[in-house]
Amino acid sequence: MMNILCALLVAVIAYFLGCFNGAVIVSKYILHNDIRKHGSGNAGLTNFHRVFGGGLTFVVILCDVLKAVIAVWVGILLSGVMAPDLAGEFTVTYAKYWAALWCLLGHMFPCMFQFKGGKGILSGGAIAFMLDWQVALVVWGGFLILAVLTRYVSLGSVWAGASFPFATFFVYHNLVVTLLALCIGGLIVWKHRGNIKRLVKGEESKFTLHKKKEEPRA
Secondary structure (H helix, E strand, O other): OHHHHHHHHHHHHHHHHHOOOHHHHHHHHHOOOOHHHOOOOOOOHHHHHHHOOOOHHHHHHHHHHHHHHHHHHHHHHHHHHOOHHHOOHHHHHHHHHHHHHHHHHHHHOOHHHOOOOOOOHHHHHHHHHHHOHHHHHHHHHHHHHHHHHHOOHHHHHHHHHHHHHHHHHHHHOOHHHHHHHHHHHHHHHHHOHHHHHHHHHOOOOOOOOOOOOOOOOO
16 A cells, blocks of 8 residues: 555655756747747747757756656655665666656646647657666667767667667666656657657758747648
8 A cells, every 4th residue: 555655645746857858948938939839839848949949948957857866756755755675676676667668758748738848859868867877878869879970969869769668678678667668768759759750751951050930830
């Protein structure tokens, strides 16, 4: 019963932490110009940078990284406080992946922003570092190589999502942890399904350091 209560509490806290979407908060409440009405309509870092650029991009980064870090730490702390007799290596690992999953769900489907959030790359990348440095090395290494060589951020993002469960299994060799990682990675790939279609058609936009002026979406 205590484990169930712990899992529910971690899920609720991590989800609502994930709901604090940096791109939406900065664009809607600071710039008074909702990012979801511009560019691709995605409430993520890449679209925010393309549309607005500037120093506020770093505020978006800070917000999305911090919420991921806090969410995973909540999982770690509650796994020890509420179930101290079971707070071994894998119990903490389960809690970290469980918190990561719900934080990502909050980021992608925030209840306070009509369930329209980002695609989870920035928060997911921060989560990878919090989970295990070896997993982060595979995920971030492939992301950076593909993004730099091709200038397609989405291609690196798809790699990050697809490689995440494989890297997790290689490190932990644990079915439960791998299934949680599969959910996390699967969500990221699914969120990029439109990008995958554009990549196949050769219509995907390449990343540039300069912001792109675009007309608001209808």
